[in-house]
Amino acid sequence: MKKLSIVIVFGLIISILCGCGAGKENKQKSLGDLPTVTVGCDNYSPFSFMDANGNVTGIDVELAREAFSRMGYAPEFVFINWEDKKNLLAKGSIDCIWSSFTMTDREDEYHWAGPYMRSHQVVAVNEDSDIQTLEDLEGKVMAVQSTTKPEDIIRSHDGTLPELRKVISVQKRDLIFILLSKGYVDALAAHDTSVDQFMEDSGLKFRILEEPLQTVDLGVAFDKADTRGLNIQLTDTLKEMQKDGTVKQIISKYLLNEDSYLEEE
Template identity: 75%
Template sequence: MKKIYSVGIVMLVVSFLCGCSVYGKGKNGETAADNLPVITVGCDNYSPFSYMDTNGNMTGIDVELAREAFSQMGYSPKFVFINWEDKKKLLADGEIDCIWSSFTMTDRETEYNWAGPYMKSRQVVAVRTDSEIQTLQDLEGKIVAVQNTTKPEDIIRSYNGTVPKLQKIISVQKRDLIFILLSKGYVDALAAHETAVDQFMEESGPKFRILKEPLQSVDLGVAFDKSDTRGLNEKLTEILNKMQRDGTVKQVISRYLPNADRYLEEGYDGE
């Protein structure tokens, strides 16, 4: 009985690991149950773009768009959560095929082979509702929280005139921590995607105030490694453009965010 019990435990563990692997192998000829070649999509746990629902299933704006787009290209997407700081190395090593997770392509155009843009977003600063901070210039001498290796961190740390000199910048690995730091009063403000702030407030309860002046308006895209010569980014761009023209992108965004039109790329407002 002990031997049977041990074998059962081993099989259970193996099954769990296979279903919940942190990194998937890209570019290795793997096929899915539907016999389509697998394309491994690296993503962050970043609601409402890519996250696990209450049933343990991957969902979100980017997940739905990826499933539809890659299906039209003849691929079956496999989504894996990655350490966001390692994203470029994972691409170069072939551990993932692409990065699709509310990834800003603005000012990174030469770092990757991009597909898109497929959606607009704003990088913003949020404060507590009782804060005296009203403008970006009011951040002088304040403490701001950001997620590591994100576009908001790039902007905040650049001191290019967008924001004044801060007292301190706190960078954390997990995005949800920036909201906790602000709600507890450990920081004066946070910088993030506007959609992420809206989604956190809707799902978690704490209310913040987003400053009217954004840090930057950006385009979101899908990143492939610079050495990837398969041309998948070019084909994916064609598919994403088609999905914007036929209203698919707007329909998907509408399931997660109000006022979907403000996130659409110019020329794809449904008119």
């Protein structure tokens, strides 16, 4: 009887181990059904951010999930240091950059998919500021997020803005709003959507100048050495999503006046 009990127990252990192994194999098979595309993004509401439940969401996240699904890929989202985005792409740590990324005037830096959406680079000031126009910024201090389109515009000295006294570039986007609210800078430059979203989230109030810095196209960036052609396939897929109304439907979940952000056909 003692020997029989040992045999039965041993048999049960083997069955459990085999069952666990099979379950692990099935899980790996399920996860491996679609090839993964690693999407590098910034914590940049309403385009890519963590919701209250810790899930990655936003306009670009939803667009990426739908587009890559149609292409037969499963996107995996990774929040990156925005200043390192180009190096991460070149090293293969990420497959693409998709996070309200301006492709205008950067067409030769990457292989692009898109454009899929328009955005407006604007200047915002405190509500009681005497700054009313871009010309009023002469001699003022401006805050921008580093390696962004507003920083490119300001530092290019292309005549869009008068001579500023100082430009403060910070790594984290939220810092530009804090600097302005505390009066450490006179103005900030950013996407209009990010200004609106920060005001909604924080309760702080800013005033966006009527004249935009620039209206730009948003796209998805792939490394110049990437020869897979994913950018071409993704461009075609995004065009399909624009035609069937998917892009508009997703944008409307996060922004008012969604037509103002749609690419003209």
